[in-house]
Amino acid sequence: MTDALPLTFPPDRRAALDRLAEFVPRAGRDYAARRNYDLPQQGHAGVSRLSPYIRHRMLSETEVLQAVLGRFSPATAEKFVQEVYWRSYWKGWLELRPGVWDQYRQGVRSGQDRLATEAGLRADWEAACRGETGIDCFDAWARELTATGYLHNHARMWFASIWIFTLRLPWELGADLFLRQLLDGDPASNTLGWRWVAGIQTPGKTYVARADNIARYTEGRFDPRGQLAGRADPVDSPPVPARGPAPTGDTPDPERRTGWLLTEEDQLAGFPFLPGAEPPAPVCVLNCTGRRSPLETSPPVTAFAAGALEDTLDRHAARLGPAQHVAARTGWVEQVVDWARDGGVGQLVTPYAPVGPAADAMKELAPALDAAGVPFVRVLRPHDAACWPHATHGFFRFKEKIPGFLAALKGLRAA
Ligand SMILES: Cc1cc2nc3c(=O)[nH]c(=O)nc-3n(C[C@H](O)[C@H](O)[C@H](O)COP(=O)(O)OP(=O)(O)OC[C@H]3O[C@@H](n4cnc5c(N)ncnc54)[C@H](O)[C@@H]3O)c2cc1C
Incomplete structure (x- = not known):
């Protein structure tokens, strides 16, 4: 059992570096064993809580990886290293298909139109946003999100699944709630995370929140048996636009002011x-x-x-x-x-x-x-230039490039 950690996020790099230093000793086997547990009462001690800092590049992925790999071998830190590259993968995936962001923005507008025209939908949406649905776990996560600006990854998955399949609300409005309220709100990780739960990102494969899984990974804090949808049919979505080239970025002219x-x-x-x-x-x-x-x-x-x-x-x-x-x-x-x-x-x-x-x-x-x-x-940062062109297919294929990315890390400046 780890002592409770504070769940505040001071917006400065000193605090970010302190949090990284505090987390590094737990980034190996501890992380692999505890990362799936949603334990706000322990300050989410199983995970790093670095995302608001990495998302705003107050810490670079490079320096986070260098710090962790300064302590653990790539094999011992494999799970954590992979998670850091999930962010890079999602960013690259969206960068190659920016039209998916435009589709999402359009979906938010359509969802808002539906709130104005469909009987009862606005009341259901408001109840979900405020955490007043009567589903204890969901309501607690909605309140935690508002109070702290953070949710554990597993809670995000369960929350999104219940939003879409149990409450039957438009997924884009759930993604919009996250983007407005998460300190780490990130267009790529958020949009594509919601699409993944909805069965759009991996066509036909939805993520179904299950009561026993929630009970296990909240250590019994919740047990929503009988409250969750058992079926989760994939949500309709427009086709993904054709993939474009990865951006290359520009070089400043040393002669110009x-x-x-x-x-x-x-x-x-x-x-x-x-x-x-x-x-x-x-x-x-x-x-x-x-x-x-x-x-x-x-x-x-x-x-x-x-x-x-x-x-x-x-x-x-x-x-x-x-x-x-x-x-x-x-x-x-x-x-x-x-x-x-x-x-x-x-x-x-x-x-x-x-x-x-x-x-x-x-x-x-x-x-x-x-x-x-x-x-x-x-x-363009070297980290992005190296990763984004490889986000062409699924994460599995991208993941095979990680050893090469890590080999190149040794020569990279942290920032
Ligand atoms: C529906 C949904 C919405 C999400 N929305 C966002 C969002 O708006 N912004 C955001 O930063 N992340 C988002 N995520 C990804 C993930 O939940 C968070 O990055 C993670 O929970 C951040 O907490 P942490 O730093 O304590 O994570 P740790 O477990 O300590 O992970 C370390 C770092 O790895 C990266 N990471 C971990 N898991 C993921 C993941 N699944 N996808 C991408 N990167 C990951 C993050 O940079 C994180 O800081 C979303 C996931 C889902 C399922």
Whole structure:
């Protein structure tokens, strides 16, 4: 039995590094044995609780893997290493098929239309969001999600399954609830995780939450016998658009004066910004977290991302000029372009934003920068460049590449 761990997530890199250091000794056999247990009363001690930090790149996958493999062999840490690569796989999969994100966004809009027109649906949806369905386990997870901004992976699977097959609510509205409320809310892991439960991602194969499995992995905290749907027919979905090429990213021009564009996507600002970034470099901050959903993103999620961005500015204060904060609402594109022009920015450099709200914003910004004659340089991290092209099929095939990825890790900078 491990002592209870705190379930708070301070939005700064120091806290992220402390959590990583605290977790590393448990990343080997302990993780393999305990990772499936949903034990909030023990602060989810069986898992790392690193996801809000990795999702916002306050920690890089590279440094997490290097820390764990500094302590354990790849064989002993196999389960944990694989989980870290699940995130990379999902991100790569969506990057090769960005149309699936657009389909999901359309599905959220359709789901909201249905709430307005289908008798009883809104009341059922509200009860599910508030944790008032009468299914104890589901209601507890809904409340835990709201209170902490975190849910254990197994709880996410059970919750999604009950949402779709027992409560018979549109899956996109469940994914939207997660994206608005999870501190680690991630377009790829979340959308594709819900699609997987619904039987869309692996066509025909649904994930059915079973009462005995819940009782076992909550150590008897819940036992929803007789309350859950036994059948789970796959949900209909439009066909997956044809796969495109993996992005390659751009290289900054060392001769041009660099201005930085920071978003919530990547807080390891160091590496992309070195060339041409004579201090104090102008920096513009754009937080797209509020664009995760047509509904309001939860205040703790917005505050986490804002705190993470402030921490990045503090950590790099010696090399930065005053930050220009731009709110991602009407007129923001013009504001960024004016700021770049007035500040003599010769190129606007930003870490490559993977498919999601920040990438959607970049698509709006790129033509305006082009028209203003300011090159827009999106730098891809080596980890993403190595992994994403291999997300062509299922995880099984991707997984075979992990030994090669790990061999390359030795030569990679952590951030
Ligand atoms: C329906 C559903 C929705 C999800 N939504 C999100 C989301 O919005 N954001 C998000 O980050 N993850 C999501 N996940 C994946 C997973 O549940 C979380 O990454 C994990 O629970 C985070 O907790 P941890 O850091 O304590 O995990 P650990 O077990 O300690 O794992 C370590 C790291 O590996 C990665 N990881 C672990 N499991 C997965 C997984 N199944 N898929 C992808 N990466 C994984 C994460 O980076 C995590 O921090 C979702 C899963 C499901 C089934």
